[in-house]
Structures are given as structure tokens and as C-alpha cells.
Amino acid sequence: MIKLYRFPYSCYALKVQYLLDKLQLDYEIVDVPYADRAELVKVTGGRVLVPAIVHDGQVVVDSRTICEYLLGLTENQLVPPGQAATIWAYADWCDSILEDVLFRIATPGIAAKFATPFETALFAFIKERKFGTGCVKAWQKTQPDLIANAQVLLETTLASIAVNGYVAGEAVSYADITLLGHLAIDVI
Structure with a gap:
């Protein structure tokens, strides 16, 4: 199961979420409170920005890096x-x-x-x-x-x-x- 840390309005987090949906990967959304990012900081080792994902114990940050990671998890034709x-x-x-x-x-x-x-x-x-x-x-x-x-x-x-x-x-x-x-x- 993938955990997606996000703000609901973040275009970068939404992009990751839509990619998770398209790839049909199981995930859980963790909505990060805007004024309390303590859990996000703990999970990411000090980063206060969303999105971030945790998958099989691995933390991945930065939306492009996350999307590259997700695209590599399953065979797909989203980037021929x-x-x-x-x-x-x-x-x-x-x-x-x-x-x-x-x-x-x-x-x-x-x-x-x-x-x-x-x-x-x-x-x-x-x-x-x-x-x-x-x-x-x-x-x-x-x-x-x-x-x-x-x-x-x-x-x-x-x-x-x-x-x-x-x-x-x-x-x-x-x-x-x-x-x-x-x-x-x-x-x-």
C-alpha cells in the first residue's frame, strides 16, 4: 500500500493521485494539515512540502520524482x-x-x-x-x-x-x- 501525503488542493499532489488512479495502484491519502506538518516532517526526514509518498518503507518526494517512480512500478503506456x-x-x-x-x-x-x-x-x-x-x-x-x-x-x-x-x-x-x-x- 502506498501512502500519499498531500494538501487536497496541491496540483502536484493531485497529479500524483491521478497517476495512482490511472495505474490502479492501491494507496491511502494522508491529508496534511496546513499549519501542522509534524507527521510529514517526521516521515520525510525534515521536508515540509507535499507531495510525498511512502511505499514499502521507501520515502519518495518531489512530484516528478514520485511520478517517475510510480511509472516504473507497473507496465504501462503512459510514456511511450x-x-x-x-x-x-x-x-x-x-x-x-x-x-x-x-x-x-x-x-x-x-x-x-x-x-x-x-x-x-x-x-x-x-x-x-x-x-x-x-x-x-x-x-x-x-x-x-x-x-x-x-x-x-x-x-x-x-x-x-x-x-x-x-x-x-x-x-x-x-x-x-x-x-x-x-x-x-x-x-x-
């Missing part, structure tokens, strides 16, 4: 050798360029869903340390521009899906799973 460069490059693009915009769209909604004012304040504080004071409120105000930017970024992807049915061809691939994880944060 002839398409590996395209699929991994697309997944990396999702994890960087696309994630930056979608994260900014999702952040105000995520902040509003925390159970306690402390968690909301901690979430905003952590974001502001990286992106500047008032970033969460600024992203709320600029939602139309952020959404327009996301639409532009996704134009080529949507065109490929319209022609092929999937991101990187005529069958579901790891590229589709990565995209789904990123799109899901905006509806969680």
Missing part, C-alpha cells in the same frame, strides 16, 4: 518511448509556466477555504514572502487578466486535444494526467 521527450517536456511546462498562472487564479479561492484564520494568515504570509506583500489580494483583483493569460497558454493544448483526443496523441498519457492535476486546482 517514441513520445517520451514530448510528454516529459509538456509535463515540465505544465509544472512551471502553466502552473504559475493557474496557481495565481486558484490562490484566492484556496485562501478562503481554510478552516481557521491562522491557516489563512499563514498561507497568505508564505505566498507574500515569495511573491510580495498583498499578492493574494492582487491576484483576486486581476482574475480576468489571469484567466485570459491561461486561455492563451492553453490554446495549443486545446487544439491538440481537439484533433487527437488527448494532449500528446490518440491515447491518454502522462501529459494528460499532469494537465488534469493543474486544471483541478481551480475547481477544488
Whole structure:
């Protein structure tokens, strides 16, 4: 049994979860409280970031590393050798360029869903340390521009899906799973 440590809204954790589902691997979700990561730190030997998995006593961290590990556990066609460069490059693009915009769209909604004012304040504080004071409120105000930017970024992807049915061809691939994880944060 695999244990998946996650925040329910983490696009990186969602990507791992969707991959576990697609590979039909047995797993248990451990939702990490935002303001109490003690169990996560203990399990990972000091890491405070999600996702992390534990499988057969082995701890694996970082979503791409986790996904590479999971893809190696079972025979599958999610990264066919002839398409590996395209699929991994697309997944990396999702994890960087696309994630930056979608994260900014999702952040105000995520902040509003925390159970306690402390968690909301901690979430905003952590974001502001990286992106500047008032970033969460600024992203709320600029939602139309952020959404327009996301639409532009996704134009080529949507065109490929319209022609092929999937991101990187005529069958579901790891590229589709990565995209789904990123799109899901905006509806969680």
C-alpha cells in the first residue's frame, strides 16, 4: 500500500493521485494539515512540502520524482518511448509556466477555504514572502487578466486535444494526467 501525503488542493499532489488512479495502484491519502506538518516532517526526514509518498518503507518526494517512480512500478503506456521527450517536456511546462498562472487564479479561492484564520494568515504570509506583500489580494483583483493569460497558454493544448483526443496523441498519457492535476486546482 502506498501512502500519499498531500494538501487536497496541491496540483502536484493531485497529479500524483491521478497517476495512482490511472495505474490502479492501491494507496491511502494522508491529508496534511496546513499549519501542522509534524507527521510529514517526521516521515520525510525534515521536508515540509507535499507531495510525498511512502511505499514499502521507501520515502519518495518531489512530484516528478514520485511520478517517475510510480511509472516504473507497473507496465504501462503512459510514456511511450517514441513520445517520451514530448510528454516529459509538456509535463515540465505544465509544472512551471502553466502552473504559475493557474496557481495565481486558484490562490484566492484556496485562501478562503481554510478552516481557521491562522491557516489563512499563514498561507497568505508564505505566498507574500515569495511573491510580495498583498499578492493574494492582487491576484483576486486581476482574475480576468489571469484567466485570459491561461486561455492563451492553453490554446495549443486545446487544439491538440481537439484533433487527437488527448494532449500528446490518440491515447491518454502522462501529459494528460499532469494537465488534469493543474486544471483541478481551480475547481477544488
